Amino acid sequence: MxxxxxxxxxxxxxxxxxxxxxxxxxxxxxxxxxxxQGGAPDKVVVRAGGQVFAEAGLSSARVIEVPGPLGVTRIEIEPGRARVASDPGPRQYCVRQGWLSRSGATAICAPNQVSLSLAGGASDYDSLNY
Amino acid sequence: MTRSTIEITPTRDDGRIARLATAAIVLSVAEAAIPLPLPGVKPGLANIVILIVLLRWGWRDAVWVALLRVFAGSLLLGQFLAPGFFMSLAGSVTSLAVLGLVVHLPPRWFGPVTLSLFAAFAHIGGQLLLARAWLVPHDGVFYLVPVFALAATVFGLVNGLVAGRMLRELPVA
Known part of the structure; x- marks a missing residue:
């Protein structure tokens, strides 16, 4: 051997x-x-009732308060990520999704008609369409 | 008993290809028992046999052994005509096509390791294209490319080294 x-x-x-x-x-x-790394998002799009409510950069921290039929949805943005911090909806699905950090990622608070999605970069998937 | 009207006389080539294909099939069945974290990331041990066949007996024999391995291996594992079978076939066909080209590289500079690396990358390439076209019709599959590429590099190197070593030590049959 x-x-x-x-x-x-x-x-x-x-x-x-x-x-x-x-x-x-x-x-x-x-x-x-x-x-x-190419798919890093650079902005946040917040929609309420189907209309774009706000667009914000993902570079600095800020809080957006979105009014809807049930009350106010609070969206929290930090450098590179964003989340729905609180929502008046009954099941809290969008809140439990936690921090979103990939381009194309979306959190939908259907009862309050608010959605949060990350855009920019080469968005490699679209959680709304597929 | 009636004498069969069809006479099939296996040639020496047939016997050799059958023996080599058996070795490849045994390796792929053994490999199926190894638990793996991600579908598609496999050592591809049968490719060692394919490489040895390619370098010692030529491309035609390598095609026979590789395709017999895909068909018989999938029959043994109960995968025949299942998605896994088509993935395996796509990988094999692509890698045989690439091997048919790179085998003409000057052997003074390029050894079994180069062939093995090209074959491994062709394997994942063919499988990813089929997966994208058929199983996961979405660009999300390409998110896994770096993982597959790393696996192809590591296993391509290891398989190429083992094939090179075996070519050196196996007696010329």
């Missing part, structure tokens, strides 16, 4: 193999950067 030394394994690699390996690693890094 041969001893499996690292040296023996490395001897199997020819110069082009290192190039192919570098190329493969580059594909990993580039695809991760392109697909996982």
């Amino acid at each position: 041969n001893r499996l030394a690292v040296r023996d394994w490395l001897a199997l690699l020819r110069p082009g193999d290192y190039m192919a390996l570098l190329l493969a690693a580059a594909v990993c890094v580039v695809s991760a950067l392109a697909l996982w």
Whole structure:
């Protein structure tokens, strides 16, 4: 039985193999950067009763209060993320969704007719359509 | 007993391809027992056999062994004609096509590891395209590309090294 030394394994690699390996690693890094960071959202769109109620940048913290048929929905924005902080709806689905941080992510408070969605960047999915 | 009117005489090539395909099938069945975190991320151990066949007996034999592996392997696992079978077939066909091209690279510079890496990337490429076109008709599948690419790099390297080592140590049959 041969001893499996690292040296023996490395001897199997020819110069082009290192190039192919570098190329493969580059594909990993580039695809991760392109697909996982390019989709960073840069703005928040708040709709009430089907109309755009407010649009705000995602760079600074602020709170938006949206009136609806049931009462006021409070939307909280922090750098890079946003959430529905409180809502008068009975089931609180949009509040429980927590912080949204990906482009295309949407929280809908249907009873109060308010929705919060993140836009900008290369939005890679659309939770409303699919 | 009536004598059969059809005579099938297996040639030496047939016997060799059958033996090699058996090795590939055994590896893919064994691999199916390994629990994996994400569907589609697999070591692809059968590709070691495909690489050895390609480098020792040529592309035609590699196509036979790879396709027999896909069909018989899926029959054994109860996957025949299920989505997994088509994914496996798409990956195999793409990677055979790519192997048919890269096998012409100068062997002085490019060894089994290069072939293995190209085959692994072609495998995930073919599967992703089929998945995008048919199973998950949405660009969301491409979100997983970096994970698959990393798996292809790691397993491509390992399989290529093992194939290279085996080619060096196996007696020429």
